[in-house]
Amino acid sequence: MRPFVRRTCVVVTSLALALAGLFVAVPAVNAQVPAGSGTGPYPAMYETDLRLSNHTVYRPRTLPTDTTLPIVVWGNGACRADGTWFDDFLLEIASHGFLVIANGRPGGTGQTQASWLTDGIDWAVRENSRLFGKYRGKLNTTKIAAMGQSCGGLEAIEVSADPRITTSVIWNSGLFGTGPKPELRELHAPVAYITGGESDIAHANALDDWSKLPPTLPAFLGSLDVGHYGTYGQTNGGEFAQVGKDWLKWQLKGDQTAGQRFAGPSCGLCADPDWDVQQRNLG
Template sequence: MRLRTALLGIIALATTLLPATAEAAGSPPSVLGGSGPYSAGYETTFRLPGHTIYRPGTLPAGIKLPIVAWGNGACRADGTWFENILTEWASHGFLVIANGRPGGFGQTDPEMLIESIDWAVAENSRLGSKYRNKIDTTKVAVMGQSCGGIETYEVADDPRITTTVLWNSGLLDDSQNDLLQQLHAPIAYFIGGPSDIAYPNAMDDWQRLPAGLPAFMGNLDVGHFGTFDQPNGGEFGRVGGHWLKWQLKGDQASKTQFVGPTCGLCSTDWDVQQKNLT
């Protein structure tokens, strides 16, 4: 609780808000975007109140969407605060579920990330669901920015999670270091370099990760606000998309961005560290 309270005052960024779409079986989101093969947008559902769901406008035939649960910076309950980057990832064939309703207010909690996973798993089997048999419930990413990253840590022991990602985030209190020992899935950190307020905390966490855990650390000198407000989430959107495509879809071209001394990010503006990545 102390960690979350300390992070509530961190302002991440503001993005353009779009009107929420009413739920209708099979109806696409009204506003579409992203650079991927599936133009994406967001919607809401009464079955998952307090969340915003990003998905391809037309659900792809014969392709199952992996699950991505997202926690906002400042633990803010606004599901469209990070709209640019979440739409981008959805356009590459992911079901991205953000804490908070579109344009919402108030605060979130870690359990909301678990609610997102539970809802997606249930929808995949529910009779009458437009998502029936269209979700890959065996591939689950949980990620968050700043305070949302702390929420991610707090649920990372869920055995359904297949990758954990922290954006501009790290533990603020050494008394919580036991959370690191609960990590069981490959983890990635995307941090804004030394000027990022979360930089020292993230680097401290990096040194304390469980032995043998596959891990990637990428620092780009863009500060705590990252590139989230740029079209399609900017460089953070591009790199995060590659991580998701590798971890949740087994994409080997995306894997080369992160693995080995000649990785795609290794000779760029990114400062890269790797552990146990093969």
């Protein structure tokens, strides 16, 4: 996997601007419009926000007026607090009309916690109703996904008992051990596991999780032979980003065409010889 590029950010430090934020929307610091802004209909950017100190927010550059944005919270591999480590992948997701909140600041260091995903959800819900806020009425707070890669996938599983979660996507990850895994019994919304095939160090964990999911839970398991680091560093996040945005379009936007990649015996990924697929309760 190629190294992820950290981009130089412009930091707004004006005291007057910060004080003005008590009454009006505060322009986010570290706002960036990268050269690669996704292939979706809403060219994307990332930024940070003074009200959410440990995160990076990915969004369409111009917030749509004809639709609201579902919310996606993201945990990084290694639980690393670098919100731009998966930027190509997350920009692609955001460009299809999602607000993506990644753990960690741009180029950040240190370790994250699962509670940071919940912090991101709480912030988005508040911003959707904050008087004069730029996100006021722009977000769909009834459609929320928890996602993460590797260690971040474990974080996503941990917070997925939250009743606000509409779907979870666990990338190159699965709970350790082969015991009962009671955390999985707390899952209540459709879940997708995406792995890098047998060469993915977390593939066996994902398969064991799969065998212990609640029997009536809608679930999908897809494996592509790309290893633990997936395609995240490829242009626009590669194949993983295309699969991820389609799952989210289906689960969070009701896009039935996107859902055809996952549901039914003749689903799109089922027919793709590069993918190994299992599914249950998807219709």
